[in-house]
Amino acid sequence: MSSAAEKVDPEKVVLWAGEHEGHDVISTRTFGFWLYILSDGMLFATLFAAYGVLSYAHSYYTGPTPAQFVAPWYTFIQTMALFLSVLAYGFSMTALKHGNRAGVINGLLAASVLGVVFLGLDIHDVLRMFGMHITPWTSGGLSAFYMLTQVHAAHIFFGLIWMLVMIYQVMRKEFTEEVIGRLISLRMFWQFQAVMWVFIYVFVYLWGYMS
Template identity: 40%
Template sequence: MNTEVTNINANNTVELEHGHGAELKTFGFWIYLMSDLVLFSALFATFAVIGYNYAGGPGPKQLFDLPYLFTETMFLLFSSVTFGLTMVAMNGNAKKRVITGLVITFLLGLGFIFMELHEFYGLIAAGHGPSRSGFLSAFFTLVGTHGTHVFFGLIWIIVMISQVVKKGLTDGVRSRMMRLSMFWHFLDLVWIGVFTVVYLLGVL
């Protein structure tokens, strides 16, 4: 495998330039993720300021179910690992395993979104919607923004599954898979901040 790639690079300067382009794209996407982090920091700051104003309504202790949240967190953590294993499979050119890995990652991400929507639905149905208090406004905005990111990540996974099926593991597909994996791991990273600051500190 080593020699194979070296040969391609030696015979084809376009391939080299392409490799450099992929690296630049990766860096560019990293910059996007960092700007996304700035967006989340504004929402975290908002939560820190108005997240403790309950307006006489229920607080985290009454509303949050920690075992439920732990299961939700596990869905996202597992999906991060399955995506990692998918990337290993991709490096080994195992197309079928890449597709299986993406499907499993998608289902785990879907499980996370379903649990989050179920929680939101329960809160709103009980009259604890975003308009109830400053705490709930900040809660729905921060957690909802993260959930929206995961939702778009799921769409991206579907797109990549179809691309891997149709095009195979071409350079372009690999490059996009790389960025999707960064996006997915990044969302799991932000979730650590969310469950620590919003849920655990709230209930404590």
């Protein structure tokens, strides 16, 4: 609080700080990206809410319900692919700490291959259900099912594009603050998508199978 009662010596008081404080680029960037993750979390939360509201018996409009079409063992393979992808990304970040460029690239490559496996399995699953005439335009419940799972898949797709860009940047650039910041942000993104998948697996696939 400002108080004129306390005496201030104009000769000694520090009024100017100068440039030495130096904002940390990586910390500022990753904090901002963490905020984005927060908004992405809200996006998924809203989709989960819509899915919850549209999972009553009448939401399926006498059509198929998740109990009739989800395959938890099949999607468990997807789970493993995504988790191993996150693990591979973790190895990549360990290599980054040692400044090991080859290790970073190999880790990213492994992570993206496993991501592609996840996405391939997802597309295959969608085609399987389409073959059984289980489509998003069958009922409100199925619309919500597809929206939730495929919005997640779209995140994985864009994550993979980003990963390819990062592989290129690691190959061509030095480990600059910008490159390192992006690698950390992508790691957050990738891990967050895995966490979202855990929720989807539990609430959509497992719960759907058991209901």
